[in-house]
Amino acid sequence: MSLGTGDRGTGDDAAQPLARPVRRRGGRPDHTKATISRVADAAGVSRATVSRVMNGTATVAPELAARVRAAAEALNYEPSPVARSLALGRTSAVSLVVPDLANPMFQDVLRGLSHAAALAGHRLLVAESNEIVEEESILAIEARRRSDGLVLASPRVPEPQLRALAERLAPLVLLNREIPGSTVPSLSVDYAAGIREIVHHLLSLGHRHLAYLSGPGGSASNRDRLAALRIAAATGAGFTLTELPCGATFDDGYAAARAAVATGASAIVAYNDMVAFGALSGLHELGVAVPGDVSVTGFDDIPFARYTHPPLTTASIPRNELGRQAWGRLWGLMNGEPGGHNVHFQPRLLVRESTGPAAGTRRVL
Amino acid sequence: MSLGTGDRGTGDDAAQPLARPVRRRGGRPDHTKATISRVADAAGVSRATVSRVMNGTATVAPELAARVRAAAEALNYEPSPVARSLALGRTSAVSLVVPDLANPMFQDVLRGLSHAAALAGHRLLVAESNEIVEEESILAIEARRRSDGLVLASPRVPEPQLRALAERLAPLVLLNREIPGSTVPSLSVDYAAGIREIVHHLLSLGHRHLAYLSGPGGSASNRDRLAALRIAAATGAGFTLTELPCGATFDDGYAAARAAVATGASAIVAYNDMVAFGALSGLHELGVAVPGDVSVTGFDDIPFARYTHPPLTTASIPRNELGRQAWGRLWGLMNGEPGGHNVHFQPRLLVRESTGPAAGTRRVL
DNA sequence: GTGAAAGCGCTAACAC
């Protein structure tokens, strides 16, 4: 057996003259790298036996096994994941495609997913679409091909495309997006419910006029929040809603503070925590007391929310948990389980000190 | 030619009776998936031609190329990255191994690296060691095997092991860690320089007694900062240093505020921004004015540093840039370039409003 | 310009 060179194709011996020089075809030559063949040669066994030892499959005579292990050790042999993947038809990796890695939401999802996948011996491939819709599909397909399953977070692709895409991507788990009538599992945050909680809280404090500092135009979650507010306002809950275009950053909130006060609203509902912080800061400079003069709420419960002055009343969302559960679903799909029911994570209202009774109102109850 | 079934090994026909039933070996059966063979069959060309068309290699007769493309389109064909990787000996992916994905530092590095790699058509594999030293080596080796290069961030492994590991991991780029005398490129943050800047700033404000709120025991970066402080203090810079054990979180800083004040120091140097925030909060409650009674500095310039009350004087570090440059180095190595010189990123002092003249001191100049 | 076939490193069905 030729030393160290791949020794397959011996079945051709009958058809091909043995004199035919052994040449390496395809791929670049690599000199000394430890392969299963080398280990097999070194241990004086077949590749199959090495494979069996490395994987603990079947039983190998203790003596042989020891020899194999020794050879592997000596050569610093580590099976090639790529070759295994090809042979096995699975990669032991999953992918995550997100629109924006700078978003704390996705960072936490990444963390939760990575951790959960690692516990199950799987690696994580990440791809960022940078909010570019065309990129998204391409990336998703490619990432999926490199792995055994995909978690697609807040995809921006229009529904028809997404629907078509979903087939090619299975096993697939969707985050913050659903495909009506499809079996693709989806985990999302129920932003509307969070808003309702906030509104309820504010109403119970006697507030009857709310100003909403609206998020970025394209944001789906802003749409959800806004819709929930409008419905609540229109539904006879008994409050007036003033919408103020704002944004998603501290500076946006800061800049909107004056206008918010000018609405005469007794409570400001910010698109997210950052906006709320900005507003808090702006209000402070304007000499408006929080929550004495006006109450402020955020959304997300980012780590800093509890450290502002005053600490921010906000709605927390289980970002990490989203990643963790995404893994659970994906793993299920990968093992042939059905998609199961979609879930809507309910934000939890965290009442801190940025909200209080409406001015001139004695708290009911 | 059998329709759709792999058609290789026909060279065996001479040796094997044709009657031998075609059976699939190895791997699980997959039914209808688009492979290069299927496309070749559909287009009535060889696999080689399909490959050439898909890769734009060599020139293929326009007519054939069109047929191939049509077939590929019709079958929704997408070449298998795994198979390509095996054949080409490269994966078009790189890996990042970090101790802790919850750390903003590593999140930003991840972001920078992912982005830069993506621009060059490479994917990113992430692995988290969870600060477990043994995991680190294993993870690194495995991650490296799945990709073409590795970025190892702040590895915790002892140097001898790291040195040995480095060979097996090449191409490798180290972050915040160097291997003396080795050619493995390393990019790090010069924490000591940041501290020196802070000290210099404080001294120029007339502070002569600094209290250091020390970071976690095991932290290498805390070691660097502390060492820099001690050297400065011992070096005749003319100030007294009091070290206070603290930690890395807001709560740690908060809890340490009283003790810090008790030292009589006119300035508090916090291990990082979070600790500084906590201290700020604690001082506020104690009725200590910042910077009127005591000055406070942070380290890191996390996004919130500019939004505290007062805005925090701190040292900013180019976290994103670290990831971006890591890609640059890695890419260089992957293309046979030498490692190049290590670089120490110098933190930049950001003077904001949490520092001011020492009490009873008129600012010089 | 195009096809045949070897090879990338590994797994697993089969035969002994």
Place this chain on the structure above:
DNA sequence: GTGTTAGCGCTTTCAC
């Protein structure tokens, strides 16, 4: 229990 060998899906040399 162990070796032989086909096959995973692709690339690339070589010959035509």
